[in-house]
Amino acid sequence: MHDIKFIKKDPKHFDDSLIKRNLKPCSKQLINLHEQYLNYLNEKQSLQETKNSLSKQFSNKPENKEEIKENVTKIKKKLEDLNLLAEKKINELNNILLNLPNILSDETPFGKSENDNIIVKGHEKINEFKFSPKNHLEIAEKFNLIDYDSAIKISGSRFSILKNDLAILHRALTNFMLDNNTREYNYKECVVPELVKPSSLEGTGQLPKFNDDLFKTNFNNLYLIPTSEVSLANLHRESIINRKELPIKYTAFSNCFRAEAGASGKDTKGLMREHQFGKVELVTFSEPSESRNELDRMIACVENIIKKLDLPFRIVKLCSGDIGFSSSLTFDFEIWMPGQNRFREVSSCSNCTDFQSRRMKTRLKNFETGEIYFPHTLNGSSLAIGRLLIAILENFQQEDCSVEIPTILTKYTNGLTKISRND
């Protein structure tokens, strides 16, 4: 949600960011709407003032009682109309504002699609195979690691049932990554609700615009979360944080649910794109001046995981055409998937600046000066487990299809070092 005062102060900056995102500039329209709203508001407030003072006269001397009553009644009628008019204008304004994406960082490059993203860190070592590497589905089939027949019967397409050593690997990865985040990078571990109110999704930016990507239940209109970023970021909604408590860092494993409405036909098989997947998430609340550094710290945390797993990766800076709605600057981690002969995204680390905190009404207070302002929020996946499973299966496969499990994980797999059983 944008601050109309900020737009008024620097409409060009605002419009330029929209243009960079291939959207139409609209500061003029917004400022105009706000001026109209202010006209109604000012008129409303001065009427309320006279109404209040008339009522107060009652406590002193009730002489022209009836006259005052009449006057107040007249004012109330006028107020009713004004209220409607003012409300209409502010709603109109807010509806537009809620559907506008965050202002981009100067660092975010211009671009039309993912092809214009910039590789900022390329992994030189892409695993070379002496045999032709299989994709994760073939490997999974060989060792009975994924049961699609049952998943289809139980839930339909884009669901899977992990079995045997793959299920163990899933659990191991989850624990390994949570340990990394909490022990080495000071994130506070949480277990969060996976059903949330619409207002929470509006706070992080999924609503109102991306309703079709979400699953809505008929229990109190709650939605399934598409990422635990939603639950974590909303932890401080409608409240004021003492700035001394910053930075605040949370991590959580959760299941994530996505309708994948616009992705029909894309990655239809396998763990790449499912309606439900596990993910460990990072969320940071930061002092605005520190958020750029915090983003680097978050990236370091994610990078640490991938390096320890010894997976070939690269980091790309998303261009203005590929970056998400709430973000101002995003770096994706992509891992080389030999079975698909390409890099695939496994993590996305974003600085959402004050975009989400405004929507969630999360504020900071400097108690020395009394100043109240908005923190920056950052989020990052660390990481999407389904895709990480693919990466491990495909990168560490042997000629006989067996898969070496990264050494760092063996303490989480009860000593299992290799997937080679066919149960």
Add this chain to the structure above:
RNA sequence: GGAGAGAUGGCAGAGUGGUCGAAUGCACUGGUCUUGAAAACCAGCAAGGAUGCAAGUCCUUCCAGGGUUCGAAUCCCUGUCUCUCCGCCA
């Protein structure tokens, strides 16, 4: 699912028609004291908005939405949520 109670500032908790944006305590912020800290003491301390160079002035907000009234935190209706007890249940 049955019965009852409730929703007030960061938290706890008073307030039942005007003098209430709201007592008190804790927390928080500043200060005194102290080598430093703690304790003690003194002081300050809700948010959002309009207007103004500023000081300030004004408006709104005591879960949400309606209603009664000249006037509502306070009375009435509806919704939501929470708690307690019983039942059921990971």
